[in-house]
Amino acid sequence: MANVLVFIDNPGQALKKSSLELLTIARSLGETAVAVNGELHDGVAAALGEHGAVAVYRPSAQDLDDYLVAPKAAYLAEAVNASGATTVLVENSPEGKEIAARLGVRLGAGVITDVVAVDADGTAHKSVLAGSYNTSAKATTPHTVLTVKANSVTPEPAASPSTPETVTVDVPAGATASAARITAREPKAASGRPDLTDARIVVAGGRGLDGDFGPVEELADALGAAVGASRAATDAGWISHDAQVGQTGKTVSPQLYISAGISGAIQQKAGMQTAKVIVAVNKDAESPVFEIADFGIVGDLFQVLPQATEEIKKRKG
């Protein structure tokens, strides 16, 4: 019997870093099993063994991706029961949180989102109110469901690899009956840059860019960074809404956040103030962003950013 069940939705050809992090945390809590949805490639199955999974559960149905959330939660509840696990770890994506939400109701289990660390006794740590408080929380129920943020631990393989058995779990009949159906899916063009929520470095631009994200994108590419934006910039249509960092966008905690032409009002601060190091460039010395910046430059970003980009290229040779 496993202690912990990790849910990995559509692992694809190789496990993502965030999935490896979930497995690393899971092993620190006890014997780990994995529930997968979608195809299970040989390479992924091998990697699950290297990360100590004792069992891999797969759904009896192949059409869970055609529906929103509900059937995945129904399947996962069955996998939890089959595995005997008392703690379930899910990634902290919008869908991950909703799967966790419904799984919680099905299992009668407490759900804690946005977790950054888990103690051996199941106590979960997170920050709330836009990073202004650090809290610890615990489920009071026999089962615990946690959604864990990316970049919370350094992924490590197990000391001794395992050979997981594969078990098929029956998805309950009727699991799709009252679920919303996905009737069309259009892929978006990939930027080739790292994912904003997982990136080690984020370069973000705001109103001060006046429609031209070029200097931000060039600096981001020199640093291997993701590109972010303030709500003013996404609302103006200068960049896709996916890039929005802030209360109604993404919350990021990178090693380095470079803010360019963003005033740093509360809506933006909510999404980035847990970054390790904050650098701000703004021509207005009174911008609130300077109150939280480790290094601030009062100046014209159209001068400062290209100069920094050139200098980085020069030093990196």
Next chain:
Amino acid sequence: MKIIVLVKHVPDAQFDRHLSGEGHTTDRDESILSELDEYALEAALQLTEARGGSKAGNKVIALSMGPAGAVNAIKKSLQIGASEGVHLTDGALAGSDAAATSLALAAAIRHIGADSPVDLVLTGMASTDGETSLVPAQLAERLGLPQVTFASSLDVDGGRITARRDADTHSETVEAPLPAVVSVTDQINEPRYPNFKGIIAAKRKSITTLSLADVGVDPSQVGHAGSWTTVTSAEERPPRTAGTIITDEGDAGIKLVDFLAAQKLL
């Protein structure tokens, strides 16, 4: 159509927000209608107005759960255009987590739907205080209704709902039969402000107050006692302090790179 919009009163994010008390709950003095709920309300008003508004028998019911102050979120919703308000309030609800909140709200929604069926339950994409986004999905699970969450556009036609959702890697179209639980993003519309006429009209709109007994929920199922999670500690993070601020004298870009190198971030 009969639409329930869930509205929450939350501390204004423009100011410092605090946790207090034994259960480390959110202070709700100076609370306002959660900004993200205004998009749900606007979506509801647009759907009903397209069907002849209240004259044609359409209803937009603003439902809020919370202490006495929560009525302010309902009043604001009535000023913006909701046709009536329902306030679920009971001392036993204090400290409810998402599971207890969704249980109580599901009971209130069933109660409201007892005389005539509800077509849609609309919510914002998250509250601006808890920010977990758990409640809409848990409501759908508890009510056994289709869940259509994070909709960035919404159409209702012939008893079916069609929504668009935008994820990072793809966009998708989703369909479900009514009734359904739907959450909307801040991309779906531009919420209106209450106008003078709306503010005057709101004074004549009714707000029904419901207790746990009215909706058939036992007090032990909600609040701190009925919640499935407990907050064991809360520490205010020390505010970030300003570091070095320089004014560009023609070499700030190079100084920026020097700073990154010193921090081993290159």
